[in-house]
Amino acid sequence: MPVLVLGGGLAGLAAALDLAQRGQRVVVVERRTYPFHRVCGEYVSNEVLPYLRRLGADPAALNPAAIQYFELSSPAGRTLRSPLDLGGFGISRYQLDAFLYERALGAGVEFILPATVASVEFEAAAGLHRVALADGRRLAARLVLGTYGKRANLDRQLNRSFFGQRSPYLGVKYHLRLPGFGRDVIALHNFRDGYAGISAIEDDRLCFCYLTTRSNLKAAGSIPALEATVLAANPRLADILAAAEHLYAQPEVINEISFAPKTCVEQHVLMVGDAAGLITPLCGNGMAMALHGAALVAPLAEAFLRGQLPRPALEAAYARTWRAHFAGRLQVGRAVQRLFGGPRLSELVVGGLRHWPAAVRALMRRTHGTEF
Numbered sequence: 371m372p373v374l375v376l377g378g379g380l381a382g383l384a385a386a387l388d389l390a391q392r393g394q395r396v397v398v399v400e401r402r403t404y405p406f407h408r409v410c411g412e413y414v415s416n417e418v419l420p421y422l423r424r425l426g427a428d429p430a431a432l433n434p435a436a437i438q439y440f441e442l443s444s445p446a447g448r449t450l451r452s453p454l455d456l457g458g459f460g461i462s463r464y465q466l467d468a469f470l471y472e473r474a475l476g477a478g479v480e481f482i483l484p485a486t487v488a489s490v491e492f493e494a495a496a497g498l499h500r501v502a503l504a505d506g507r508r509l510a511a512r513l514v515l516g517t518y519g520k521r522a523n524l525d526r527q528l529n530r531s532f533f534g535q536r537s538p539y540l541g542v543k544y545h546l547r548l549p550g551f552g553r554d555v556i557a558l559h560n561f562r563d564g565y566a567g568i569s570a571i572e573d574d575r576l577c578f579c580y581l582t583t584r585s586n587l588k589a590a591g592s593i594p595a596l597e598a599t600v601l602a603a604n605p606r607l608a609d610i611l612a613a614a615e616h617l618y619a620q621p622e623v624i625n626e627i628s629f630a631p632k633t634c635v636e637q638h639v640l641m642v643g644d645a646a647g648l649i650t651p652l653c654g655n656g657m658a659m660a661l662h663g664a665a666l667v668a669p670l671a672e673a674f675l676r677g678q679l680p681r682p683a684l685e686a687a688y689a690r691t692w693r694a695h696f697a698g699r700l701q702v703g704r705a706v707q708r709l710f711g712g713p714r715l716s717e718l719v720v721g722g723l724r725h726w727p728a729a730v731r732a733l734m735r736r737t738h739g740t741e742f
Contacts, residue, residue, distance in 0.1 A: 377518030381643025384664035405468035435460035435570035
């Protein structure tokens with residue numbers, strides 16, 4: 371029986387590649403075909419580099435941007451700047467996911483795509499997961515990893531508690547070209563009820579991705595109007611929006627982004643990456659956490675598949691390990707997130723932190739991980 375990986379994003383691709391290199395048969399189910407774009411900030415902390423190199427997937431081959439500084443602006447455009455202790459790199463998901471996909475194929479990982487998962491059920495007597503695809507195909511596996519992203523109909527089928535809660539958030543992403551923008555900085559610019567991140571990626575491009583609320587969009591009437599009236603109230607964003615060349619005909623958009631806590635084990639499915647708990651935008655970066663989650667789950671999955679770890683011990687160990695590595699980061703990130711979005715509080719926070727660089731460095735360390 372193969373390991374089934376439901377979702378071919380960073381967490382799913384890295385976990386599949388890792389397990390295949392450990393001698394396991396792995397099948398990934400993904401609803402799209404590579405390459406494709408995702409709504410994502412596309413900045414990755416260098417904490418992931420030792421792991422990617424161990425997998426034979428060093429992103430240096432993709433010519434990513436090298437990022438060394440963090441910049442933050444308040445809604446009125448007041449800014450602070452800080453070095454990043456580890457640094458990071460900028461690479462599009464279009465390139466990075468396809469790169470890992472090719473590495474996984476080369477390692478013997480099997481892919482079913484495009485395909486949508488309709489249901490997952492656990493048959494306790496047999497110790498097997500029964501997975502039904504929307505096209506009628508049925509699969510069975512001793513182990514299933516849920517790596518399908520922020521929100522999916524599978525969450526409803528698994529009766530996950532957060533799925534019934536409406537979320538007010540939506541995300542929008544473009545690729546831009548903007549002469550003169552530094553390729554060594556990731557900038558986070560606040561505006562009323564939202565924030566936008568911008569950083570360099572490969573091929574002299576920039577990723578521009580922002581989070582806001584449906585009510586903001588509804589009041590503006592359209593995404594262009596939202597950008598012209600709300601985002602552009604921050605002079606830093608006004609300059610970017612006025613000068614940048616948009617490289618997408620239409621932006622990538624995702625709705626119902628939930629920041630509610632999630633469990634990392636659900637009905638015997640091990641959740642990895644966004645499926646286990648979405649990282650807050652001010653808490654480092656979700657791409658690094660997704661890859662780190664893959665690094666945590668793969669050795670435990672291998673021990674289970676080799677009969678060295680029974681299922682209850684596997685699930686308990688994974689939950690314990692996940693909390694040890696990520697719970698603190700998420701807690702700090704959620705606390706910091708509450709300080710931004712509202713114009714008055716954002717101005718006070720940025721104004722204060724400008725004169726307290728040690729506090730900025732401390733927050734960065736608390737919300738970023740270490741090399742793994």
